[in-house]
Amino acid sequence: MADRVDDPPASGGEAESPDFVLELLAELRAAGYHPGAWGRFLARSWRQSRETARAHPALVRSWGVTAAALAATEAGALALEAGGEGEWSTALRALPGAALAFAFTHFDVYCHLGMNARRRGDEPYPDLGMATRLTLARGACAGLLWGHLLGGRPAGRWLLLTTLAGACVTDIADGAVARATGGVTRLGQYADSQADVGFGVAYALTLAVRRLLPRWLVALLLARWLAPFAFALASYFGWARRVPIQSTNAGKVAGVAQAATLAAALLPDGVAGRVAPLRRALHVATAALLVAAPLARGWGLLRAG
Numbered sequence: 315m316a317d318r319v320d321d322p323p324a325s326g327g328e329a330e331s332p333d334f335v336l337e338l339l340a341e342l343r344a345a346g347y348h349p350g351a352w353g354r355f356l357a358r359s360w361r362q363s364r365e366t367a368r369a370h371p372a373l374v375r376s377w378g379v380t381a382a383a384l385a386a387t388e389a390g391a392l393a394l395e396a397g398g399e400g401e402w403s404t405a406l407r408a409l410p411g412a413a414l415a416f417a418f419t420h421f422d423v424y425c426h427l428g429m430n431a432r433r434r435g436d437e438p439y440p441d442l443g444m445a446t447r448l449t450l451a452r453g454a455c456a457g458l459l460w461g462h463l464l465g466g467r468p469a470g471r472w473l474l475l476t477t478l479a480g481a482c483v484t485d486i487a488d489g490a491v492a493r494a495t496g497g498v499t500r501l502g503q504y505a506d507s508q509a510d511v512g513f514g515v516a517y518a519l520t521l522a523v524r525r526l527l528p529r530w531l532v533a534l535l536l537a538r539w540l541a542p543f544a545f546a547l548a549s550y551f552g553w554a555r556r557v558p559i560q561s562t563n564a565g566k567v568a569g570v571a572q573a574a575t576l577a578a579a580l581l582p583d584g585v586a587g588r589v590a591p592l593r594r595a596l597h598v599a600t601a602a603l604l605v606a607a608p609l610a611r612g613w614g615l616l617r618a619g
Contacts, residue, residue, distance in 0.1 A: 341354070341355070359425070360425070362428070363424065363425045363426075363427070363428070366427055366428040366438070367424070367427060370427065370438055370440065372440035372441070373427055373430060373438055373439070373440050373441065373442070374424075374427065376440070376441045376442045377420070377423060377424060377427060377442060380442055380447050380450060381420045381423075384416070384420075384450060384451065384453075384454045385416060387451075387454060388412055388416060388454050388457060388458060391458060391476075392405040392408060392409060392412065392458070392461075393405065395472070395473060404462075404465075404467050407462075407465035407466060407467055408458070408461035408462045408464075408465040408467065409461065409465075410461070410464070410465070411460050411461035411462070411463065411464025411465050412457045412458055412460065412461025412462075413461070414460075414461075414464070415456065415457035415460040415461065415512070416454070416457045419450070419453045419457065419508070419512070420450075422508065423450070423501070423505060426501055426504060427501070429499065429500040429501040429504055430442065430443075430446075430499050430500075430501040431499055431500060431501075432498060432499060432500070433500070434500065439497075439499065442501075443492070443495070443497040443499065443502070444491050444495070444497070445488045445489070445491040445492035445495070445497050445498070445499075445502050446488070446497075446499065446501060446502040446505055448484045448487050448488035448491060449484065449488045449502060449505045449506050449509050450505060450509070451480065451484050452480070452481050452484040452485060452488075452509040452510075452513055453505070453508065453509040453512060453513070455477040455480045455481050455484075455513055456477075456481075456509060456512035456513035456516050456517075457512075458473065458477055459473075459474075459477060459513070459516035459517060459520055460512070460516050462520070463516060463519060463520060463523070468519075468520045468523045468524050469520055471580050474517070474520065474521075474580055475577075475580055477513075477517070478517065478573070478576055478577060478580075481513050481517075482573055485510070488502070488506065489506075507542075507543075510539065511539045511540070511543050514535065514538070514539040515536060515539050515540065517576060518532050518535040518536050518539075519532075519536075521576070521579050526579040526580065527575075527579050527597075528597065530601075531575070531597050531600070531601060534600075534601050534604045534605070535572065535604070537604070538568070538572070538604050538607070538608075541608060542608075567603055567607075568600070568603035568604055568606070568607040571596070571599055571600040571603050572600055572603075572604070574596060574600075575596055575597060575600045578593050578596060581593075
């Protein structure tokens with residue numbers, strides 16, 4: 315939905331003051347990251363989140379309604395999958411992991427409701443907005459994949475195709491809706507990055523377990539999603555500062571090639587055999603772009619610095 319991420323990748327409250335998060339991180343760093351310092355960091359973050367929730371009951375209701383609707387959708391998707399394949403045991407095994415992923419996502423959103431504004435320090439909007447709801451729907455797609463992975467039975471082709479289509483549609487639509495309605499928010503940007511990482515990692519791991527992609531390409535795909543996340547963690551918890559991560563043209567092209575690679579991995583066996591040379595060429599092109607995109611991003615950060 316957004317091209318920039320400049321908020322903490324870990325759960326915690328958002329301050330009325332623009333410096334609240336950075337102050338907490340600076341204190342945590344000064345204390346040497348001892349367990350007691352972590353406890354104070356989490357306790358103060360949670361208190362700030364609760365204060366935000368009490369001050370904005372309409373926003374909390376919007377969050378609750380959205381979470382309930384997505385929970386019902388995920389449960390319906392599992393039931394539909396089980397009914398279509400006649401394997402209720404698979405759906406039941408996926409349910410705990412999907413519920414765990416869902417709870418983490420929406421608790422994280424609750425903790426960051428203060429970010430539901432255009433700029434840091436602005437009063438939060440009283441509604442999550444359609445764009446953020448679309449982003450959270452992508453998170454629900456990721457939750458289904460995580461549920462199957464944690465349940466020991468990776469998602470099959472039908473669910474992989476369905477969730478990939480849902481992720482691609484929501485990834486395109488949330489940004490378009492946000493720009494069209496003037497509903498670009500910091501919470502939407504934050505949730506967008508979380509949904510991208512969660513879905514991308516779950517999808518790559520599923521393909522790896524099902525041996526539908528070469529291991530070397532899976533490793534590059536995982537690095538594509540996890541490296542920026544690790545960089546953000548190092549920035550906040552190591553240096554106690556915000557680091558904007560801008561998108562690049564190379565990154566956008568890499569994203570398109572990546573989606574094509576993921577879809578091509580799900581071709582029926584008969585078709586896959588006939589287009590094997592094309593798939594290998596696509597793998598090489600995608601790998602090159604996955605390497606070029608972070609290099610271009612790093613160069614942009616160096617120039618900005």
